[in-house]
């Protein structure tokens with residue numbers, strides 16, 4: 001349970017060293033303090049209220065000071081793991097004005113002309129903002145590796161480049177939360193079928209997802225390598241069990257909340273004489 005002395009970040013933080021994803025239960029609900037699905041909406045609402053206030057403080061500080069720390073949540077996971085669901089249900093609880101959301105798709109022709117981090121740097125959150133990446137630089141060592149999109153000698157170097165990039169970001173005050181939404185193989189099958197059984201979900205179905213599913217083992221291995229190679233203290237990975245949607249949404253909201261709480265955000269002081277301004281308004 002997430003109590004006074006333990007945090008969800010401690011519980012879900014991926015330990016350093018070799019990673020074997022089969023040893024993580026995608027159906028678990030570690031640290032969930034309630035009963036389960038039924039009380040998850042109420043619990044999420046409680047988090048939402050706290051998140052809203054802290055996000056407003058962050059935003060206010062960022063307006064006063066462009067160098068103020070910012071937050072970046074990176075969401076990665078296989079198709080149907082629920083990146084979109086997390087954005088709707090967890091991130092959706094805070095004021096959209098304070099969110100910088102970016103979804104990374106196949107690089108455009110323009111993007112392909114540049115270094116793989118070029119489009120990532122352009123999408124970083126501004127002062128006081130919470131940045132959300134739906135996919136990220138990790139696609140460049142994931143789909144690129146599995147589908148052989150660039151030569152190995154090129155993608156091989158990217159792990160170090162990503163670590164250096166993230167270390168620099170952290171050094172400049174970006175709090176990075178990397179969430180691997182861990183969905184099970186059977187659960188994914190059910191979710192794909194669900195998309196095919198409901199005309200309202202056809203738009204979410206992409207026949208290409210089945211091709212990726214056929215390479216499940218290759219993707220898992222590529223994930224295991226990137227999780228091991230790019231798991232630093234400045235930019236740690238959290239493995240979020242994602243078979244239960246209510247848990248997944250609660251967990252990402254809780255990870256964000258713990259990060260904001262640790263930032264010890266106060267309201268920025270007035271940069272004007274308050275008493276004098278009251279007088280001016282009264283006289284106006």
Ligand code: AMP
Nearest residue numbers: 104105106107135136139140143144149
């Ligand atoms: P979705 O997130 O379902 O809209 O799908 C986006 C697609 O873009 C996925 O199939 C990703 O693998 C693909 N994608 C994202 N980034 C890259 C990249 N750097 N190189 C190649 N494909 C990518």
Ligand code: MG
Nearest residue numbers: 079080204206
């Ligand atoms: Mg998709």
